[in-house]
Amino acid sequence: MSKLPDLEGLAVFAKVVELRSFAAAAEDLAMSKATVSKAVTRLEERLGARLFNRTSRRLALTDAGQSLVERATRVLAEAQAAEEEASHQSSAPRGVVRLAVPMSLGITTLGPVLPAFFAAYPEVSVDLHLSDATVDLVGMGFDMALRIADLPDSSLVARRLRAVKRHVVASPAYWGKYGRPTHPASLAEHRGVTYGHQASPETWRFRNAAHEEVSIRPHSVIRANNGDVLVPSLIAGVGVAVLPDFIVGEALAAGMLEEVLTDWTASPIALHLVMPPGGPRPARVEALAGYLAKVLGGKG
Structure with missing residues (x-):
């Protein structure tokens, strides 16, 4: 050899x-x-x-x-x-960045902020893959991904951008018919509208300021691998769900959904920017990573 x-x-x-x-x-x-x-x-x-x-x-x-x-x-x-560093491309990033993002987050949160990135970096393009499934960044050749989870240890490089709040919601008509729970344990008697792409989707876990923890398993009327598709059923009074603000925020603001158990917190999750291990990274990748961390990051 x-x-x-x-x-x-x-x-x-x-x-x-x-x-x-x-x-x-x-x-x-x-x-x-x-x-x-x-x-x-x-x-x-x-x-x-x-x-x-x-x-x-x-x-x-x-x-x-x-x-x-x-x-x-x-x-x-x-x-x-x-090669990019040697040819001074670090000052003018160019080329394609392959980015994987959950469907709902991509539409509601990422889409609106991308135009400003393209204005700042006109020679960089983005190959955007929208799916709630967790993709294999290395095996599928992605440069980075946005993930919403309580990330386990892995070989990936992860940067926490901000906490993601989840709400226990249903329509006013649903609460009127089935009653508003005052404790998470009561949710076990309710009709669940369940998001499937999460750890233990059939189990809802909660914690309060006194560090009391509760786990319940509601009866799921509908389970889906995308959160947006569940919102019409929630508004129609089909059941109750635990979903993040970027999915149910507009319906809550409009009064079509109402939140309960606000003194309890669902299992903590956060928005992360993840990339394959190793480096240095091409300037185009660093440019997009820095931009997303700036515009999507926050406290929490």
């Missing part, structure tokens, strides 16, 4: 993973598809292991490929950052 690692092969492999396609990687790298294929084959031969399972319609990482992708992505990112 050569004393020098196959840096080109690693970078090409990372680009194929990022774009999920040999052809797309070839176009992005200004190479022929044959050159890209040969680079990956050469790397596979060097490592003695297949990195992809390839069919005419699907490209999937093998176990060996999955174990290599994080470091290969880091090699590519560091090489790009080094």
Whole structure:
């Protein structure tokens, strides 16, 4: 084996993973598809292991490929950052940033602040992926993501931007029919409208200033993997939900929903900016990260 690692092969492999396609990687790298294929084959031969399972319609990482992708992505990112610094691109960020964001947050909170970013950085573009599912940043080639959660320890670099308040809400008609609970334990007797993309979605946990903790499991009338789709059912009086302010804030302000149990707090969650490990990062990524931290950050 050569004393020098196959840096080109690693970078090409990372680009194929990022774009999920040999052809797309070839176009992005200004190479022929044959050159890209040969680079990956050469790397596979060097490592003695297949990195992809390839069919005419699907490209999937093998176990060996999955174990290599994080470091290969880091090699590519560091090489790009080094070139940008050497060519003075740090003063004028340019290129594409791949960003993953939960659907509702993207529409209500991120969308309105992006135009100002593009005005400040006209040579940076954003490939925005909206989904409430937690994406694999490294495996899917994302530069960063916004996540709303109580994040567990992981290899990702996470920056907490602000706390996210959740409200126990239902329509005035629902509270009139079923009664307003004065303690979270009473919610076990109510009809739940449940958001599915969270840890233990069927269990609602609460805590008050006296550090009393309560966990309940309401009967779910509807469960969905997106919060916005639940709001019409809430307004119609179908049930009660625990949802964040960026989903139910307008309906609360309009009086279509009413909050209860304001002296209790649902399990704490926060808005985080997360990125794959390693560095330095390209100037375009640092520019967007800094901007999002500024405009979306806050106290709490």
